[in-house]
Amino acid sequence: MKLVDMKITEFVDVLGSDAPAPGGGSASALAASVGSALTMMVAQLTIGKKKYVEYDELMKQVLKEATEVNQALLEAIDKDTEAFNQVSAVFSMPKETDEEKAARKEAMQKALKLAAEAPYDIMTLASKAITITGRAVGKSNVNAASDLGVAALNLKSGLQGAWLNVLINLSGIKDEAFVAKYKKDGEALLQTSCDRADEIYQAILEIV
Template identity: 50%
Template sequence: MMKLADMTVTGFADTVASDAPAPGGGSCAALYGSIGAALTAMVGGLTQGRKKYAEYAEHAAEVEKKGNELKTRLLDVMDRDTEAFNVVSAAFGMPKATDEEKAARSAAIQEGLKGCTKTPMEMMELIDETLTLAQSLLGRFNDTSASDLGVAFLSLKAGIQGAWLNVLINVGSLKDQKFAAEYRAKGEALLAHALPLADECYAEIVKLIEG
């Protein structure tokens, strides 16, 4: 199957709208994250080469570079999230006529669910990192791109919350309670940092645009 990241926007949206269970919310959450990272890189780029913002040029160049790297990593995890889902689907399709087959199927499902928990957690970590990067532009970026940076904060917030829902839905089916508790705690800590940050940054942008 074609990589999600290589699809046209229309192709991706149509595939999401189809009755195929994946790509779904998890892949979309990663896409929101990558769009947020792309917008962050764009604002970094638009801040360079302007006399008015010359003192911020070096930092803006660093943000552009990092933003592009994070965008690429989020697009990669978007595809791996769908692959992880396909592993679970295949496990559910395994034979279950004998006790041995039932045990093997159950183990494969559990292993697959762990994979489906790891990819959205990776999204959360990458999006949290991107939020911190985008925040670092506040007060030192090209003001004409304020709305673009605002959309970055909104996309990143939606992305990290969407990824969290995908962590939650998978840990709920895990038998390994230690693994489940570890991922819940990790996710909650990331949200505790990211959500207030995204809201504060968005509010700053609104204030800036309203003057």
Template identity: 40%
Template sequence: MLDKKTVREFTDELASKAPAPGGGSVAALSASIASALSSMVFNLTIGKKKYDTYSEEDKNNVIASQKSSEIAKDDFLELMNRDTEVFLKVMEAFKLPKSTDEEKKIRSLKIQESYKAALEVPFEVAEKAFGMYKHIYTAVKLGNKNAISDAGVAALMLQAAIEGAVLNVNINLTSIKDEEYKMSIKNKCKNYITEGRRMRDEILTLVNELI
């Protein structure tokens, strides 16, 4: 499993001629790192003097966002593992026999199924990463100001994860024949990128004002 490797082992494998892991797993890892940074900001906030002055509502928001960030960190690592697994299944589908019409039909069906499965993982990365923005925003507004730059880096990593994941969605979409399905996925991904950039820029503006 990729998440069990050391950083050096992972980057060495990434740099090798092996077809996986690739950009999809890196996008998921970027989202995990963003979530970890978000969690760190909250952990450096809870229990501090300023935190004690917060309203109960703000305290609850900080605690809830910390828990969500921690869960997301691990969820994205699992998606990193899955991205490599589903890519290898696409390669397996192309190796199926195609000597007879029946074999060709089965092979074509399996290829379509594997491409859909392969794009659903990065799509989930993009979707869940977009959902992380509200927690990073909370980190900027209520987090320890000494760690405000870390929240900014989290936003940058998160948007890289979203756009990297969408690239991997799109490259798999080119092989999908279901046009209605393709259009639905494309529209959602476009929204994640557009709104994600808006949220990233809003967060970075706040961060730079507070530094």
């Protein structure tokens, strides 16, 4: 069964078990998906309301984009765990001969790159969702303003959590160019998007 198809209680149970996956990466994708879902909710609570008619088209676009990102984030819950499982599978490879050891090292490097790319994709999606959420601030149903703030908090949590998972996998990668690129791009994405999430939260504090 896919993680995304589990009941909440089932997912939490496996998350809290001694199984190494799902772990922080999948949890980060889930947090971000909850954030984007809240943005979707706020949009739907705004669309069609006379008080917000001037923002109707904007909120329809916000809903469309947030829904697309949300679907990708839900898929990322399983993708991150699948990437980790590929790393785990390498440990069962034989390592008796020099050829086997070389093949094992090569497989591990390939798996670690995939395991770093998976949470980086979560970061990219969470960043996009934060931007989408920001467009709804001050232009959406004021009665759901707190939900928009919670959306920003969940998206920021997902973003930062995914970054930790990028870093832990980069630590085992020997390809210096690959590591440098992901660190540089990840740090830039993290800074910009966390700042934007904080701005949304502060703006909501002034509304509620």
